[in-house]
Amino acid sequence: MSLTGNSIIAELKASGNLPSPTGIALTILEMSRDPHVNTDELANVLQGDPALTGQLLKYANSAESGSRVHVVALRDALMRLGLAQVRQLCLSFSILANARSGPCEKFEYGRYWTRSLAMAVSCQAISRLVRSLNPDEGFTCGLLAHIGRLALASVYPPEYSEILTRWDRGAPEELGLLEKNGLGLTHLDAAVAILEDWHLPEHVVAAAQHQEDGSWITGAPADPAADRGRQLARVLHAASLAADICMETGPRRHLMVLGFLKAGQSLGFAEEPWITMYDEILVEWARMGDVLNIVTSHVPSLDSLVTRAREQGDVIDDRRRPRSASDNEPAAAPAAATGTPAPVRTVTPAPAFAPTPAPAPSPEPVAVATAPVTAQAAAATPPAPVETGLDILIASHSPVEMTILSRKLKSLGHRVSCAADGRQALEMALKIAPQMILSDWMLPQMDGLELCRTLRSSPQTQGIYFIINTSNDTGEELVQGFDAGINDYLVKPLDHRILAARLRGASQVISLREQGLRDREAMRRQLGQINVLNRKLESLAMEDQLTGLPNRRAGLEFLEETWARGSRNGEPMVLMLMDIDHFKRVNDTWGHDAGDVVLQRTAAAMRTAVRDYDKVSRHGGEEFLAICPGADLQVAYALGDRIRKAVERNVIASDDFNGSVTISIGVTVRRPEHTSTRDMLHESDEALYAAKEAGRNMVCIHGGATAES
Secondary structure, three states: OOOOHHHHHHHHHHOOOOOOOOHHHHHHHHHHOOOOOOHHHHHHHHOOOHHHHHHHHHHHOOHHHOOOOOOOOHHHHHHHHOHHHHHHHHHHHHHHHHOOOOOOOOOOHHHHHHHHHHHHHHHHHHHHHHOOOOHHHHHHHHHHOOHHHHHHHHHOHHHHHHHHHHHOOOOHHHHHHHHHHHHOOOHHHHHHHHHHHOOOOHHHHHHHHHOOOOOOOOOOOOOOOOOHHHHHHHHHHHHHHHHHHHHOOOOHHHHHHHHHHHHHHHOOOOHHHHHHHHHHHHHHHHHHHHHHOOOOOOOOOHHHHHHHHHHHOOOOOOOOOOOOOOOOOOOOOOOOOOOOOOOEEEOOOOOOOOOOOOOOOOOOOOOOOOOOOOHHHHHOOOOOOOOOOOEEEEEOOOHHHHHHHHHHHHHOOOEEEEEOOHHHHHHHHHHHOOOEEEEEOOOOOOOHHHHHHHHHOOOOOOOOEEEEEEOOOOHHHHHHHHHHOOOEEEEOOOOHHHHHHHHHHHHHHHHHHHHHHHHHHHHHHHHHHHHHHHHHHHHHHOEOOOOOOEOHHHHHHHHHHHHHHHHHHOOOEEEEEEEEOOHHHHHHHHOHHHHHHHHHHHHHHHHHHOOOOOEEEEEEOOEEEEEEEOOOHHHHHHHHHHHHHHHHOOOEEOOOOEEOOOEEEEEEEOOOOOOOHHHHHHHHHHHHHHHHHOOOOOEEEEOOOOEOO
């Protein structure tokens, strides 16, 4: 999608419900980028957040701190933990504190944080093995990897509840499709926008964007990742598999165990240290759960899980599959390849090299139908309950006055709570959020003016209507009261007729304020739905309606973006032009409806054969374009042949067409002599023409090596 991260984050922030770090935590994030920042500067900032300070001290005194000496001073705790760990903990603690619950009915907040913590400690442990990555950074990445899901649940609670109901913990790509259809953006889009807004490093953002790509997991050591972000994305994906094992208790766990072992092999690790590392993950998961007050569970050792998994093999009755709208028909198995493999040729002859065997094709993805979310339904705000009275908190040090005042207010139809001192009144105000406070000027613990000032300083309580009771109505004292933020005052002894009149006036003010808040929320909801519809329209403008792939415009825009990024950082890239062989014969023999089916099924086969961060678009007619960032000549060879085989093995069975088709592919790899994307498109077209001339169903690489499959 071409929607910018800035527009996404602006919409999410406008809701007022976006899960975000505290101001103190954001300041620490900024300061930690300065290599010259010292402990005293960090301590001075952290002292502004007592809760965050307490959590850091608790962690510093936990078993993992490496010392038996108990620390009580914040500066000592910061020195023990180190800058990188303080940074990650501040971010973790502050987001956790603000997002342990929320308005989305179907979103399991407790499960979300339990799994996120498992993913965080897994990513941290795997980063230690990889060594090229920072383990502390790995912890933060793992904890925040799915922040996009939390954000969508917080900003669009009813819509996301419906999406989660339809998804029912199916495949990740199914969730993304449901999100895109329902909201116009996915949780990965939201995560990228949020992490960019928090100014996290570019490779961390890239890792979050590509974390669900598991194409590199083959059971054999994978080729090195193109850059640090892609490497971190692989670690995140492996950490996600580890977290799934922690969360799953049914028979599907054994499939997850086999997948996790396969990921370790593809990352280049022997089985024994990989298993040992996982058992260490379980210990750290439980320990960090105690520190962060997150519930964890007992998981058997990986060694025992591996033994049981191998006994059962990879066939488990409870294995999930993507769900269609009807969910009545089983997913079709991929057809076996037929015929003789086509040779891979090039336009310009060069020394040969042996091809890497292409993996078996993936099953065709199952389409997921979603019901459109109407703007009217989503924007509708429940009517405010009709109540005659107010929620009033009385703060008085006199039990007699409190009793008399409480009885009078209840007789007028109000709902009353009582506090005997200022501190208790503050705690109750934070807990029950009254509409009005009637407070004495003089109170134990905290006087009425200080109570009012404190309430006005917090967004949660600053709108409470505050009336102070005083025995002195001199001008100077009243000025002090209004400067502190009081809305009105009553002179003791209280005249109940004047009290009733003041309450009627206050009720009107409170009613107008609450109606304004409801109107503002309704307007925000409507604007949010307009943004969703705008995103859908933009997506439609960039999408080919027949195949569901990006259209020519979107493909060429992505090509220019990839070219520009490669020009800045030297990243290689590959361009493929693909054409369905004898497509005119399909239309002439079977009809144009059959041709549409062939285009749709071929597009789906291509999409499943490429990597997560490659883009396949429809270029026109039966021609398709694939842009592969970070790919070199060897990747071009393997990827091109994988796409070709996926299409060839894709048996299309429908009322309109029965059989399979083949494609010819022309490939070019970016070289220094290329001056623009136009040069690459021209060379790919030449290579495609050569493939057609040489007999079709083959890959021709312009200027590369020659090899036959």
